[in-house]
Amino acid sequence: MxxxxxxxxxxxxxxxxxxxxxxxxxxxxxxxxxxxxxxxxxxxxxxxxxxxxxxxxxxxxxxxxxxxxxxxxxxxxxxxxxxxxxxxxxxQADVDRLDKQTRIALRNCGNINPEKIEDYIAAGGYEALKKVLSGMSQDDVINVIKVSGLAGRGGAGFPTWFKWNAAKSSPGEEKYLICNADEGDPGAFMDRAVIESDPHNLIEGMLIGAYAIGAKEAVVYVRAEYPLAIIRLTNAIKQAEAKGYLGENIMGSGFSCKMRIKAGAGAFVCGEETALIESLEGQRGMPRLKPPFPAQSGYWHKPSNINNVETFANVPWIMANGGEAFSSMGTEDSKGTKVFALTGKIKKGGLVEIPMGMTLREVIYDIGNGIKDDKEFKAVQMGGPSGGCIPKDLLDTVIDYKKLGATGAIMGSGGMVVMDETTCMVDMARFFLDFTAKESCGKCVPCRLGTKRMLEILTRIVNGEGKEGDIELLEELCLSIKDGSLCGLGQTAPNPVLTTLKYFRHEYEAHIRDKKCPAKQCKSLISYTIIADKCKGCTLCARNCPVEAISGSVKQPHVIDAEKCIKCGKCKDNCKFNAIEIN
Amino acid sequence: MCSCSCDNNIDLSQLEPVLATYADVPGSLITILQKAQDIYGYLPNEALWHIAERTGIKPAKVLGVATFYTQFRFKPVGKHLIMLCRGTACHVNGADGIFEAISDELGIGDGDTTDDGLFSLKNVACLGCCSLSPVMMIDDDTYGQLTPKKAREILSEIREKDQAEV
Missing domain, CATH: 3.40.30.10 (Glutaredoxin)
Incomplete structure (x- = not known):
């Protein structure tokens, strides 16, 4: 068989x-x-x-x-x-690449059938919950998490036990446990993978959290863009209810907890916990003033605890194997493993889970197998719109909350987008500002207007209309937005600009002063020419040019009319002799 | 999905089961709007007023919530909805070129629908299939590792398939 x-x-x-x-x-x-x-x-x-x-x-x-x-x-x-x-x-090389990883949050992903609770149970599932419910006190559970050193995997890296303890200690009978699965960082997809591939692991982790803080109701806030994740989680919740792992008097312990899914409606700011709560209550997702923190006054103004999917996905393993087993991995500052979505100009992209303390170089070259088409590595973007770009000479930076933070980037939720020599860093900064300007909820003026002004300046620069003083103006705006914003979105929105200014200032200067894009990406600053020596006069470029900007006779070198050229690059894509050059 | 483009034809009775379940449950406005969009394909003005009336939430607030989230649409969409991912990984791998190709092929921009009502194009933040970038989703199918040429071919295939069905 x-x-x-x-x-x-x-x-x-x-x-x-x-x-x-x-x-x-x-x-x-x-x-x-x-x-x-x-x-x-x-x-x-x-x-x-x-x-x-x-x-x-x-x-x-x-x-x-x-x-x-x-x-x-x-x-x-x-x-x-x-x-x-x-x-x-x-x-074999791909098997070896997998062996270089340490899988805790992703331990069952790709190994079990996510649609069958039996598979999860056969892999040791719900044993941790059983252990917790058969004699451990709330404080015992929180203590194991404290020993493990688990920190919030959503981005901020706040100690999980501290949040749990705060929610547990808050007065009140009615408490809520919320899972943030509104994975908004464009370039990260580990939460989707966990829910799609191992939904019961999330449910078990959440139940342990709910027990620890004393919540009787748990909600998963999932992005609406993840239909398969919603289907599989809905199915898993039903199965867990049928088996008595969810609902009234779980495993005869007297502990009861119900769980439901709430589909998000598309707003990056809802990754911020107080904005998420507003959204759960059916409002516009605009952040609340803190304090009071959600642990004191959260969902429906009751004590609430919010953790990210990956955080919960580590919990069952920690309870089963002990806090020390988890804290034995990693660095002084950061314990355990972290999942990264390795993408961009990388040969072997995908999800990787590695112990904290590995270097960026090891992840990108040993696991990711280096840069696509063997081009030159330029930078790695970490932490999405809230993070920054780390340049080549910092490739040996150790993956750890503090060390990454020192570069100006952040650990973030685990997006790791690799960029090569053909990526323009000013355009990258513009890309992120375009994102944050659109996603700003509008509550704080410095964020609402400041990101727009920054976007205008950056657009001007990539269009070749940058002026002396633009860099200084950008820096000033960065500081005002950081200082004047209520939530993480605004406070971190300038990071992509600040890090690219720090490490790639020369690219900004080349755009502004020399009207040149070193990566040859910004259309307004480049021109296409045909190298006469290489052109065989095959006419392919002229035939593919949408604006008839290329002229020449058969078997004679062709010429591009710069006035007519719209820089679409079709000639270059079609040329079989590599005769078209970008200047 | 309702295919009409005229608000006068909105059948509000279709909302009844949704409102019966959720109208009195606090915090359900987003859920109601999502279900309304599932019914009509977008959020017609009449439906928004009706939801406000039935839930007792002020119309300004209903519209305020609806316009806050990118999921909600206020115009009918074409038969096929193209969601083009503009996330970081897709951007680095050339999503701009894919957008230009689709836009050129269909003659529409972001948020528009073709005159024949066949395609609507929408830029989205991230579809979470970053390792296949650049990516687009058409209805429920995801297409990865796109090139401008491949994107054009996919659209032609869908168009031909539709014409064959007619």
């Missing part, structure tokens, strides 16, 4: 996993593929190898990558072990 498991996270499905699954299913139904059981699993994080299919024989697990419908047919026709099927085997 073979067990065939198809990786169906959102990324896997986008890469074609559903087609592979359907083909396998029809082959099984038609009796072509015999003695097989077919099921799905979540995302293992190796997105560059999707769609991934695992085949379990009686004694081993064989992983096949970049599969397609043809793979399903070959498996049926030629059988396991055949040369044709083996062509899809996962390369």
């Amino acid at each position: 073979l067990r065939i498991v198809v990786g169906e996270g959102s990324c896997g499905i986008a890469a074609g996993a559903a087609k592979v699954y359907n083909r396998l299913e029809s082959l099984i139904n038609d009796g072509v593929l015999k003695d097989c059981e077919l099921s799905v699993t979540g995302c293992i994080g190796m997105c560059y190898l999707e769609p991934i299919v695992d085949v379990y024989t009686d004694n081993e697990r064989i992983t096949f990558v970049k599969t397609d419908e043809k793979f399903a047919e070959l498996l049926a026709e030629k059988g396991l072990g055949s040369e044709e099927v083996n062509a899809y085997l996962i390369p």
Whole structure:
């Protein structure tokens, strides 16, 4: 009997996993593929190898990558072990890359069927909850978390035990536990992966948190853009209720807790905890003044505790293995592991979970296998719109809340976007300001207007209309926005500009003074020319030019009319002789 | 989904089951708006007034909440909704070029619908499929590792498929 498991996270499905699954299913139904059981699993994080299919024989697990419908047919026709099927085997180097990681939050992702509670239980699931409910006091639980050194994985890195303890100690019978799954950082997707691939792990972590603070109701605030995550979590909640892990008198302990999902409606600021609470109450997601903190007065003005998905995903493992096991990993300042979404100009992108204390270089080169097309590394952006760009000479920075903070970037929720020599850092700063200016809720004037003014200046610079004094004006605005904003969105919005100014000031100066874009990306500052020596006169560029800006006779070097050229780059994309140059 | 483009044809009775469940539950305004959008494909003016009346929430507040969140639309959308990811990873990998290609192919900009009502284009912050960037979602399907050429081909395929069905 073979067990065939198809990786169906959102990324896997986008890469074609559903087609592979359907083909396998029809082959099984038609009796072509015999003695097989077919099921799905979540995302293992190796997105560059999707769609991934695992085949379990009686004694081993064989992983096949970049599969397609043809793979399903070959498996049926030629059988396991055949040369044709083996062509899809996962390369050893990719197995090694996985071995360099330490998986706690993602431990079940890609290994179990997220749609079956039985799979989670077989992997040791709900044992931690059982342990907690059979004799541990609220303080015992909080103490284990304190020993573990677990800090909020959503970005701020605040000690989890402290928040739990504050909510527990707040007077009042009615308390709420909230999970922030409003993963808004454009470039991070670990929360989606956890919910899609291991929803019960989140539920168990939340239940332990709810017990610790004394909450009888838990809410998961999920982004509406994550439909599959919502479906799988809804399903998991129903299963947990049916098994008696959720609801009244859980496992006969006397502890009761119900859980529901609230779909967000798309607002980055709702990642801020007080804005999230406003949104949960059906209001515009605008932050509240702190104090009072949510632990004293949160959802419906009752004591509430909010943690991120990844934070909760670590909790069951910590309760099962002890706080010391978690704190033995990492650095003096930061304990345990962290999940990163490694993307951008990287060869082997995906989700990686590593112990704190690894260097950025190890993650980007040893796990990510370096830069796409072997180009030159320029910077890595961490922490999304609230974070910053870390340059090449700081690649040996250790991953740790304090050390990353010292660079001007932040740990953030774990977005790690790699940029190469062709990425313009001024344009990158403009990109983030465009985002924060749109997402500013408008409550604080410095954030609402300041981000807009910064965006205008940055747009001017990338358009080649930068003026002397623009850099200084940007710096002044950065400080005013930081000082004058109520919430994290405004306080951190200038970070992308501040870090790029710190490490890539010369790029700003080149744009403003020399009217040049060193990365050759900003359209207003570049021009396309044809190198006469290389041009064979094939006419392909002229035929593809949408504005007829290229002229020349057959077999004669062509010329681009700079007046007509709209710099769309189609000529360069189509040239087979590398004869088109950007200046 | 309602395909009409005229507000006068809004059948408010379709909202009844939603309002019966949520109108009196505090904090449910966003949920009601989401369900209304599921019914009509967008939030028609009449529906917003009706929701205000039934929930007792002031119309200004209903509109204030609806306009705050990017999920809500106030114009009908085309048959196929293209959500083009403009997140960081997609930006670094050339989402601007994809936008230009789609925009050129369909002759519409962000938030617009083609004259034949077939496609609507919407820029979104992040679809969370960063390792496949650049990415777009059309209805429920995600398309990754796009190039301008591939994006144009996908649109043509959908258009041809639709024409074949007619």
